[in-house]
Amino acid sequence: MSANAALRCSNFDERRDKAMALFAAKGFGQVSMRELAAHVGLTAGSLYHHFPSKQDLLYDLIEELYEELQATLDQGRKALARGKPALPAVIAAHWQLHAERGLQFRLAERDLCCLSDEQQARLALVRLRYQAGLLKLVAPQTRLSGPALTATGQALGALLNQLPGWLQGRGLAEDEGLRLMQSLLLGGIERTLKDAVI
CATH class of the missing domain: 1.10.10 (Arc Repressor Mutant, subunit A)
Structure with missing residues (x-):
């Protein structure tokens, strides 16, 4: 270049x-x-x-965030390849992404409704792909299906994507906040997913 x-x-x-x-x-x-x-x-x-419109700019910012969320799953896959559980690695990757892209998370949460119906539909597909990949990674043998599987993916994605912003705004030290997030999520998620596997 x-x-x-x-x-x-x-x-x-x-x-x-x-x-x-x-x-x-x-x-x-x-x-x-x-x-x-x-x-x-x-x-x-x-x-x-x-950018033909400010909606196009907003769409690009949110789409970029969703692509980065998809990339957080790679950290879980790498942990599995090393014989470690995926979920702690995924939690840490989400924590880091939120620290780096907090404004984009805020825009995605608050201003997604400002996009056109077509843009929202395209992002919804990206979000569903991310949620499905997340569930496949952390609960590959789940017996959930249909609406229960979709709801579980949505809830897990929401926790991973919103909890860091809430905790990072509480004046906690970086490592203290991450440990608290892991403590809050690991027990509840692992128990829920354990009850829903074959």
Whole structure:
């Protein structure tokens, strides 16, 4: 990559981060494209060149988060390959991702409803794939099916994706917060899944 291309890429990432911070601070619906462009240091026309609408920008931010969530499952697979349980590794990966991308979690939780029906449907499929992969990883022999399986995946995903933000906002030391999250989740999840396996 040339120096100019690297600079353009870093400028774009910096502008995306600024846009995300503005959305998180004010709320997606309260930010106009003109305000967004001024906040990230672009003209409105230049911003439209990158994103046809602010919905497209929000969609990209949330989709990127969902792809990162899918990648957290790799940590569980690596733990299994080393002969260790997957769930503690998955919990730690979610904790770290939340520390790195807290604003994106906030946007995904609060502003998903601002996307078009088509965008929401596409993200719902990505989220379902993540939840199914999560269950397959931590409870490969579950006897749950149908609505119970779907509800379990949704609940497990919600706990993993919301608990870090709540705990990280309580003034706990990093390692203390992670240990508390593991303590809260491991017992309850493992017991629930143990009762639902063959």
